[in-house]
Amino acid sequence: MARDVMSVRLWLPRIRVLGVVADLPERLVVRVGSTVRRPKCPGCGAPSGRTHDRRDNKVRDLEVSGRPVTLVWERRRMVCEPCGGRRFCEDHPAFEGRLTARLARRVVADARAMTVNAAARRHRLGWDLVNSLVVAWAGLVGERRRRRRCRLLLVDETSIRRRHRYVTVLVNGDTGEVLAMVPHRNAQALSGFLASQGHRWCRGVKVVVSDGSQAYKAAISQRLGHARHVLDRFHVIRWFAAGLTAVRRDVQRRPEGSKPAFDPEVFRARFLLMRRPDTLDDTEQARLDGLFAAHPRLKAGWDALGELHGLYLAKDRKGALEALDRSADIYGTGQIPEFSDIVDTFLAWHEQILSWHRTGRPSNGRIEGTNNLLQVLRRKAHGFTNYTNFEARGILTT
């Protein structure tokens, strides 16, 4: 028997093995007790040595050689004299509810690497239990992240289900970590987050990157007026590219009744047209040149977009302004009226677009990495039914 007890040594600090209840091929059950002699009263903090009674608490522990392990914790109820004889149940740092702390940590780590579902199956635990562990853990991690200073704040939106129930995602741009996800994508959502972070934290934010939402712009100028506001590069490029797409659609259109209804040559080049000019090889460039000879308007749109890309390729603000000038000259020829909305948008946001060059060009791998991650989350988001689980996932995976 003594040898059996040795073989189930638990390595849990301040826990004593009292005996083996069941040692079967399919499960191991061990009776344990705390070695803490005088547990502290949660009411007054005074230690008490007076045990009122004991009750068995079942606690799941890590598996041993593939065998589920259950600990039967003889949990004491103590009597607190300073509290007038009030009784309290002892706590133990090794246990977190129905699991040992080390099993809880393992489950969360597994849920990070897999999914809540897979972690629940692996540990033979219920989905609800595993999910609540994940949410609690993410809550602590999120709190810790939000306390640290954030110099570069990214604000993005995503939907919890496709096209409805939006959330605002806050990311620390220096670390790529999700700080929080708050319901809605309006000014109050962002403003409320910033208010809850407090004045000091907000003062620490030097650069804030967002998409072209007026709501975010309003909240940023209200709470982060001191910081530089930069428009996210990918959103800007997407706006600009919409102009070329509009030109291409018009150019490829054929007279009513013709078959096919569009010019297949132009249509087929739609992805090629969107590529950055500096990434094309000779064959691709030759193919575009052929198209441009037949459709000068397409060339004008492509050149205009190329200059807008040049805005970001330029080394500094001066170079960016020159690229913009060249783009404006092409627009000035009147060949590409499709770019008129883009020009308007640019005028409305030029400060936030050009700030990019003054803020250390915040477009490093980390931001792009986080962007990609949010894309993955966006796809995964279909499975989420509430904000809390979605946020926990966001924090868990960054």
Ligand SMILES: [Zn+2]
């Ligand atoms: Zn007390």
